[in-house]
Amino acid sequence: MDLSPELRRQIALCSRCGTCxxxxxxxxxxxxxxxxxxxxxxxxxxxxxxxxxxxxxIREFFDLCLLCETCEAGCPNGVxxxxxxxxxxxxxxxxxxxxxxxxxxxxxxxxxxxEAAARLLRFYQWTGAQALARRSGLLRALPGQVGxxxxxxxxxxxxxxxxxxxxxxxxxxxxxxxxAYFTGCMSQAVMTGTGTAVIEMLLLCxxxxxxxPQACCALxxxxxxxxxxxxxxxxxxxxxxxxxxxxxxxxxCGSCGHMLQRYGELCNTQKAGEFSSKVVDVSAFxxxxxxxxxxxxxxxxxxxxxxxxxxxxxxxxEEPRRxxxxxxxxxxxxxxxxxxxCGGGGAFVITHYEVARRIGxxxxxxxxxxxxxxxxxxxxxxxxxxxxxxxxxQHPLPxxxxxxxxxxxxxxxx
Amino acid sequence: MRVAAGAQVxxxxxxxxxYGYDSSFIAGRAGAVVLASSARQVRAxxxxxxxxxxxxxxxxxxxxxxxGSVPMAGSVVLSLERMNAIVHVDQxxxxxxxxAGVVTADLHRxxxxxxxxxxxxxxxxxxxxxxxxxxxxxxxPRGLKYGVTRGYVHGLxxxxxxxxxxxxxxxxxxxxxxxFTGSEGTLGIITRAVLxxxxxxEYRVTMLAVFDVLEDAAHAINDIMAxxxxxxxxxxxxxxxxxxxxxxxxxGLPLDAAALLLIETDGMxxxxxxxxxxxxxxxxxxxxxxxxxxxxxxxxxxLWKGRKAIPAAVVRVRPxxxxxxxxxxxxxxxxxxxxxxxxxxxxxxxLFIWGHAGDGNLHPNxxxxxxxxxxxxxxxAAVADLFxxxxxxxxxxxxxxxxGLAKAPFLPxxxxxxxxxxxxxxxxAFDPRGLMNPGKIIIEG
Numbered sequence: 001m002d003l004s005p006e007l008r009r010q011i012a013l014c015s016r017c018g019t020c021x022x023x024x025x026x027x028x029x030x031x032x033x034x035x036x037x038x039x040x041x042x043x044x045x046x047x048x049x050x051x052x053x054x055x056x057x058i059r060e061f062f063d064l065c066l067l068c069e070t071c072e073a074g075c076p077n078g079v080x081x082x083x084x085x086x087x088x089x090x091x092x093x094x095x096x097x098x099x100x101x102x103x104x105x106x107x108x109x110x111x112x113x114x115e116a117a118a119r120l121l122r123f124y125q126w127t128g129a130q131a132l133a134r135r136s137g138l139l140r141a142l143p144g145q146v147g148x149x150x151x152x153x154x155x156x157x158x159x160x161x162x163x164x165x166x167x168x169x170x171x172x173x174x175x176x177x178x179x180a181y182f183t184g185c186m187s188q189a190v191m192t193g194t195g196t197a198v199i200e201m202l203l204l205c206x207x208x209x210x211x212x213p214q215a216c217c218a219l220x221x222x223x224x225x226x227x228x229x230x231x232x233x234x235x236x237x238x239x240x241x242x243x244x245x246x247x248x249x250x251x252x253c254g255s256c257g258h259m260l261q262r263y264g265e266l267c268n269t270q271k272a273g274e275f276s277s278k279v280v281d282v283s284a285f286x287x288x289x290x291x292x293x294x295x296x297x298x299x300x301x302x303x304x305x306x307x308x309x310x311x312x313x314x315x316x317x318e319e320p321r322r323x324x325x326x327x328x329x330x331x332x333x334x335x336x337x338x339x340x341x342c343g344g345g346g347a348f349v350i351t352h353y354e355v356a357r358r359i360g361x362x363x364x365x366x367x368x369x370x371x372x373x374x375x376x377x378x379x380x381x382x383x384x385x386x387x388x389x390x391x392x393x394q395h396p397l398p399x400x401x402x403x404x405x406x407x408x409x410x411x412x413x414x
Numbered sequence: 415m416r417v418a419a420g421a422q423v424x425x426x427x428x429x430x431x432x433y434g435y436d437s438s439f440i441a442g443r444a445g446a447v448v449l450a451s452s453a454r455q456v457r458a459x460x461x462x463x464x465x466x467x468x469x470x471x472x473x474x475x476x477x478x479x480x481x482g483s484v485p486m487a488g489s490v491v492l493s494l495e496r497m498n499a500i501v502h503v504d505q506x507x508x509x510x511x512x513x514a515g516v517v518t519a520d521l522h523r524x525x526x527x528x529x530x531x532x533x534x535x536x537x538x539x540x541x542x543x544x545x546x547x548x549x550x551x552x553x554x555p556r557g558l559k560y561g562v563t564r565g566y567v568h569g570l571x572x573x574x575x576x577x578x579x580x581x582x583x584x585x586x587x588x589x590x591x592x593x594f595t596g597s598e599g600t601l602g603i604i605t606r607a608v609l610x611x612x613x614x615x616e617y618r619v620t621m622l623a624v625f626d627v628l629e630d631a632a633h634a635i636n637d638i639m640a641x642x643x644x645x646x647x648x649x650x651x652x653x654x655x656x657x658x659x660x661x662x663x664x665x666g667l668p669l670d671a672a673a674l675l676l677i678e679t680d681g682m683x684x685x686x687x688x689x690x691x692x693x694x695x696x697x698x699x700x701x702x703x704x705x706x707x708x709x710x711x712x713x714x715x716x717l718w719k720g721r722k723a724i725p726a727a728v729v730r731v732r733p734x735x736x737x738x739x740x741x742x743x744x745x746x747x748x749x750x751x752x753x754x755x756x757x758x759x760x761x762x763x764x765l766f767i768w769g770h771a772g773d774g775n776l777h778p779n780x781x782x783x784x785x786x787x788x789x790x791x792x793x794x795a796a797v798a799d800l801f802x803x804x805x806x807x808x809x810x811x812x813x814x815x816x817x818g819l820a821k822a823p824f825l826p827x828x829x830x831x832x833x834x835x836x837x838x839x840x841x842x843a844f845d846p847r848g849l850m851n852p853g854k855i856i857i858e859g
Contacts, residue, residue, distance in 0.1 A: 012733035016437050018477040022540035031496045039432035061428040076726035
């Protein structure tokens with residue numbers, strides 16, 4: 001593997017102090033050096049020296065990373081571990097191909113394919129095939145923990161958000177902002193209620209909301225090492241969103257938002273930079289835009305889970321808490337280590353189910369210890385994993401997005 | 415390779431890469447890695463490797479700074495990181511029973527939650543293991559008042575070369591416990607330890623003294639000690655370190671200062687405050703321009719921030735960091751600092767000095783470019799000069815990092831032929847075949 005000067009610089013920054021061992025959630029469960037950033041950094045260096053080759057084992061080794069960036073936040077030397085892991089994954093994809101998993105991600109590449117996939121999944125769920133599969137024990141009989149994994153598949157809600165709304169949604173009165181909403185796959189076809197709540201809250205701030213044509217943010221494809229495909233998807237989004245002339249690009253998902261903020265670096269064009277600089281998480285936007293005071297009480301004790309990509313990636317953790325704090329009747333009971341990764345990590349929970357389950361169990365215990373009646377998090381990916389982790393921990397709690405609760409508290413105003 | 419039911423054995427290239435380094439600049443490559451989860455597995459591995467004549471390298475978290483856990487080619491790395499249970503904390507007896515792989519900071523937290531205190535706090539506490547701390551003879555900033563790891567080892571469970579088990583301590587041959595503290599995995603494998611705890615000090619005062627002349631700061635160290643006060647921490651930072659860390663992670667340290675002393679007193683509130691006053695007076699007497707006292711724990715953390723970020727800051731100057739822990743008698747610290755600066759100058763290398771000045775344990779750090787053979791060569795020469803200076807001043811090669819591979823070539827200079835011979839005989843008594851962490855501390859052949 002050829003190392004760019006920037007990768008060499010990153011490798012040189014690592015003093016092998018091992019502080020990452022204190023932070024890595026995967027290490028926390030597996031307790032071995034292969035899981036931690038220090039090992040990944042040294043392995044990239046060894047790939048550069050041709051001491052390691054792009055074998056199946058090395059590919060799996062680099063796949064064993066959540067890209068949660070917890071190690072980076074704790075690294076005294078500021079090593080950008082995710083760039084090194086990503087470079088290695090690209091090398092693996094180049095040298096060994098992307099595999100079935102990588103190809104499957106292709107369904108996310110366009111709005112049309114995404115819609116078709118959602119319909120297919122909806123068919124499986126609505127026809128009762130899912131219920132049958134679950135009841136019949138077929139899922140349990142399949143090898144490789146297909147059964148528990150299948151529980152992760154959230155119910156699809158059709159029509160998709162794009163089909164429910166016109167391209168431009170106007171607020172009552174003169175608009176104060178014009179924003180473009182990047183829904184992400186989940187709010188588009190799964191948690192459409194949250195997507196609706198995002199739009200409602202933006203309208204309450206008197207923002208004109210534009211819904212440009214869009215597909216997946218490309219994080220999953222990028223993280224699988226297919227940066228060229230990711231760049232193509234990014235370019236389509238950059239064109240569609242900048243054409244709206246919006247002041248801000250709103251996301252309701254930490255992972256999507258963090259990925260969109262990475263477009264500038266990924267595409268390395270001025271337009272991409274402009275696009276990325278406009279990306280704002282919905283909670284941060286609502287907080288800054290001056291959402292009116294909510295008045296309908298929501299009597300609920302909640303705990304807040306920080307999505308890795310929302311907190312460490314986008315730097316958003318105070319705004320959602322402050323917004324929630326305004327809701328009358330709502331009590332926030334902080335859990336231990338609210339910013340510890342839930343183990344979802346996008347495709348990680350599917351490819352490394354057992355590790356993800358153990359990380360999730362730790363999270364579920366922390367949640368349970370607060371006595372909260374519900375969990376709130378700003379990332380649909382975390383939401384799926386948290387719901388699953390709480391279910392298998394026998395402590396099923398509802399998991400909300402901050403805007404879901406905000407929308408409840410504004411119901412009578414809207 | 416089947417050595418013990420349950421122990422995970424790794425032989426793939428990625429695994430061998432990941433267990434080939436520690437926090438020093440040295441790397442090697444193991445033949446295999448065993449991740450042990452119990453003393454029974456450790457026993458089985460030790461018996462198996464001895465029977466086969468395969469060298470064994472015990473490893474905790476791999477945070478050592480002397481290459482003590484770096485494997486020589488063909489050896490088996492025996493990792494204890496999975497044995498991470500705090501078995502029992504006895505509040506009445508103030509004793510903690512821990513497995514070797516317990517992370518140091520985990521014991522800190524557990525003890526402090528019970529109103530107790532485990533003082534040894536090496537810089538790597540968040541990741542390092544207690545077994546590794548014992549094996550390396552680790553120290554840390556609190557060593558001045560509270561002593562280093564050695565003083566807290568009450569008992570040890572060991573697996574000897576060949577797989578025999580041995581429990582030491584509890585009044586039975588207690589001196590032998592100390593033989594294993596600092597043995598760097600050459601005598602046996604620590605699987606469990608009983609550690610002493612003390613009551614948690616109720617109050618702490620954190621001070622930062624600013625000096626315009628480096629020698630004044632160095633002399634102030636002895637002046638403070640002469641007052642009769644034993645600060646819990648007495649750290650020095652020289653100007654190069656201050657400027658370097660301020661450019662990397664600004665925390666408001668004065669850039670024009672020649673040196674800073676970071677000092678803490680602790681204990682009962684009244685005592686800690688009285689001692690702090692004595693420290694401040696001693697610093698002023700030695701021309702300290704300013705002595706800043708933290709008003710609260712948040713401010714104290716801010717004062718510590720700069721000190722803690724130095725190691726990360728200096729690698730930004732040049733990536734290869736050679737971090738030493740040569741230690742001299744406290745009274746010779748001023749002289750040692752002068753000599754160190756001369757050495758850096760002579761070899762044309764950036765040199766940074768910080769460390770636990772109160773117990774003479776300085777951390778002179780040299781940095782070099784990895785791609786510059788001439789510079790690396792000069793760095794080696796500088797390290798040799800640095801050790802020579804420490805020994806001339808009646809000091810030692812290592813205050814707390816251990817000898818490992820990095821300092822093994824220099825040990826004969828300190829111990830002399832009889833010393834080396836004696837150490838070799840002790841080692842042979844435990845390990846007649848020379849299979850426990852070979853090449854560390856003493857170079858054979």
